[in-house]
Amino acid sequence: MSDSRTVPAGAYEVRIGTGVLETAGAILASRADPGPVLLVTDENVGPLYLDRVRESVRAADFRPEALVLPAGERLKTLENVRRVYDRLLSVGADRGTPVVALGGGTVGDLAGFAAATWMRGIPWICLPTTLLAQVDASVGGKTAVNYREGKNLVGVFHEPSAVAADLETLRTLPEREFLSGFSEVLKTALALDPELFISIESDPGGVATPEGRRIPDTVVACVRAKVRVVGADLREAGRRRVLNFGHTVGHALEAAAGYGGVLHGEAVAVGMMAAVRLSVKRTGLAPEWEARLAGLLRALGLPVEREDLAVVPEREAVARHLARDKKIRGGRIAMVLLEAPGRPRIVTDVPAVQVLEAVYPP
Numbered sequence: 001m002s003d004s005r006t007v008p009a010g011a012y013e014v015r016i017g018t019g020v021l022e023t024a025g026a027i028l029a030s031r032a033d034p035g036p037v038l039l040v041t042d043e044n045v046g047p048l049y050l051d052r053v054r055e056s057v058r059a060a061d062f063r064p065e066a067l068v069l070p071a072g073e074r075l076k077t078l079e080n081v082r083r084v085y086d087r088l089l090s091v092g093a094d095r096g097t098p099v100v101a102l103g104g105g106t107v108g109d110l111a112g113f114a115a116a117t118w119m120r121g122i123p124w125i126c127l128p129t130t131l132l133a134q135v136d137a138s139v140g141g142k143t144a145v146n147y148r149e150g151k152n153l154v155g156v157f158h159e160p161s162a163v164a165a166d167l168e169t170l171r172t173l174p175e176r177e178f179l180s181g182f183s184e185v186l187k188t189a190l191a192l193d194p195e196l197f198i199s200i201e202s203d204p205g206g207v208a209t210p211e212g213r214r215i216p217d218t219v220v221a222c223v224r225a226k227v228r229v230v231g232a233d234l235r236e237a238g239r240r241r242v243l244n245f246g247h248t249v250g251h252a253l254e255a256a257a258g259y260g261g262v263l264h265g266e267a268v269a270v271g272m273m274a275a276v277r278l279s280v281k282r283t284g285l286a287p288e289w290e291a292r293l294a295g296l297l298r299a300l301g302l303p304v305e306r307e308d309l310a311v312v313p314e315r316e317a318v319a320r321h322l323a324r325d326k327k328i329r330g331g332r333i334a335m336v337l338l339e340a341p342g343r344p345r346i347v348t349d350v351p352a353v354q355v356l357e358a359v360y361p362p
């Protein structure tokens with residue numbers, strides 16, 4: 001039984017709820033003609049959920065073929081894109097053959113990229129199974145793989161034909177991954193939806209676990225907020241950049257700690273604290289927000305300061321990574337600050353030293 005809500009996202013819909021994986025076949029049937037379907041997943045998600053999706057797809061008269069790839073960021077390679085192409089060839093895919101991405105943001109980015117580039121673009125359906133992917137990565141049509149040392153260097157925009165986020169899948173997610181994803185929820189709330197922040201603050205227990213009673217509303221609110229900004233800025237020319245709140249420092253911490261030692265959302269949590277401090281100095285954010293964000297991060301079990309990270313990066317390493325930031329000019333960094341929660345502003349001249357001092361006070 002599926003119990004779900006849908007959020008319209010321009011040309012497609014995001015379905016959010018429980019039992020939603022079992023509707024994969026029906027979703028396909030409304031968007032493609034019967035034939036082969038390539039299901040792409042990873043070695044952690046496959047054993048848990050592939051059968052459910054396969055059954056549903058088969059029941060809708062499609063012929064499911066599965067490709068199970070190694071899990072984690074290392075999945076996002078051109079080599080694995082070739083593996084998707086090879087399978088598409090071997091199943092006799094044509095321009096209408098759909099690809100289904102079942103997994104976290106890595107699977108979505110890879111399968112979406114392969115679908116975007118095969119025959120100049122075939123349809124794909126996204127079944128996100130991590131909190132990060134459900135509230136963030138699955139919406140907006142960005143797809144990419146990594147190239148050599150660089151993250152997401154090769155990519156295109158290619159919106160899925162549908163997104164179906166099954167909240168039940170969050171129950172098997174390692175706790176640390178769940179919390180890390182929650183950091184993106186707080187990012188969305190602070191940058192775009194202050195009411196969401198306040199509702200979480202009033203009942204952190206309601207979101208601290210996948211079974212939490214506020215999880216469905218929270219995921220729906222994040223998707224709605226992301227659809228709003230993305231819809232206004234499909235190609236990331238302007239407004240969409242506000243979704244990088246907390247990410248300038250977050251990316252530098254993540255890279256300086258060595259990818260994997262610190263999870264993305266954990267680094268972003270500390271990055272949001274830095275961005276809030278800078279916002280109090282530069283854009284008039286009320287000082288109380290520093291304590292409110294810290295309090296909520298602590299209540300949820302997310303890091304607040306750099307010392308809370310599993311691997312504490314060296315100041316010099318963070319400085320080096322900040323200096324490489326794409327948005328830096330003449331020692332000044334463009335970053336998203338807040339005038340108030342829900343009122344983000346892109347400030348283009350924050351001195352790199354000031355950014356560093358927000359994490360490593362002198």
Ligand SMILES: NC(=O)c1ccc[n+]([C@@H]2O[C@H](COP(=O)([O-])OP(=O)(O)OC[C@H]3O[C@@H](n4cnc5c(N)ncnc54)[C@H](O)[C@@H]3O)[C@@H](O)[C@H]2O)c1
Nearest residue numbers: 044071072104105106107129130132133137142169172173
């Ligand atoms: N396209 C975008 O707009 C966008 C936005 C944000 C992030 N991303 C990308 O998303 C990726 C990160 O995504 P992620 O955090 O979902 O990572 P991930 O896909 O690596 O998933 C995290 C881990 O959880 C496992 N897993 C996934 N679902 C599970 C489940 N339900 N139960 C048990 N285990 C499960 C995975 O196998 C993996 O080991 C990055 O590559 C990032 O660049 C893309």
Ligand SMILES: [Zn+2]
Nearest residue numbers: 184247264268
């Ligand atoms: Zn992020």
